[in-house]
Amino acid sequence: MIVSRSRPGTGVVFASRLASALTLVLVLAGCGGRSLPPGASAEARAAFEECRSLQHDEKQACYERHLLDELDRAGVGPALGMLETVAVGDLSVEAQGHVYTHAIGIEAYSPETPFEDVFSECTVLFQSGCYHGVVQSHFIASGAADAEQVVELCGPFEREPVDRWILFQCLHGLGHGLTMYYGHHLPMALEGCDFLTNDWNRESCYGGVFMENVVNATDPHHPASELLLAEGDGRGRRRGRRGGRARGARCARPCGHGDDRGARGARAVGSASGR
Secondary structure: OOOOOOOOOHHHHHHHHHHHHHHHHHHHHHHOOOOOOOOOOHHHHHHHHHHOOOOHHHHHHHHHHHHHHHHHHHOHHHHHHHHHHHHHHOHHHHHOHHHHHHHHHHHHOOOOOOHHHHHOOOOOHHHHHHHHHHHHHHHHHHOOOOHHHHHHHOHHHHHOOOOHHHHHHHHHHHHHHHHHHOOOOHHHHHHHHOOOOOHHHHHHHHHHHHHHHHHHHHOOOOHHHHHHHOOOOOOOOOOOOOOOOOOOOOOOOOOOOOOOHHHHHHHHHHHOOOO
């Protein structure tokens, strides 16, 4: 039998090298471990350099500020392009991409601009969050979600011979918006989808309701939460590029338009169409 013997100190050397490797992995993970693509804009590079070494909420707030500044400066397309570029260099931005696209869509909308014009500027980047944000912002701004509002919102995309995918994005986003409007009261949001006139439209809307419900449970600091004070108390954080209202601080209950939505939701549980 041959017995192999390690040289004295081999285990110590191995442990030291392993610890160094793990430290390097953690350092790289903290800043994304990657760099921006060669064609990155000056704005994207400035955001990356300022924000990548921050942690958690500070990092998200830093990147969001840069993205919304780009939205104000250049519009929806460039802001989404900047997000896509920064995500190449920072893994945490890639992981939270849907959250950032929501923020861009929320800030992009203003009642002074036709809904379909703003909506059409979005893309499917990071699970179509921009589309969802525009619809959410529309409902909070309008303060109404009656049958006429629900049916007409996506009407322009249904009447025109456009890609059915855009119609789906609108209907799915409608589900997100109704959920926000009703203070994340699931049965009331689903009943809002029931105003739609055919099964395909309703099912598309239901998907948005359930997705927003899950997002609210798993990411309570999602930018959409700030919409709850969209018509609030003057503590808004910024104004949108199209002259939109200042967005409000977060709150822990349904507020803004329809402060009684939580009470209305409770009363509606018994009549939620069997849900």
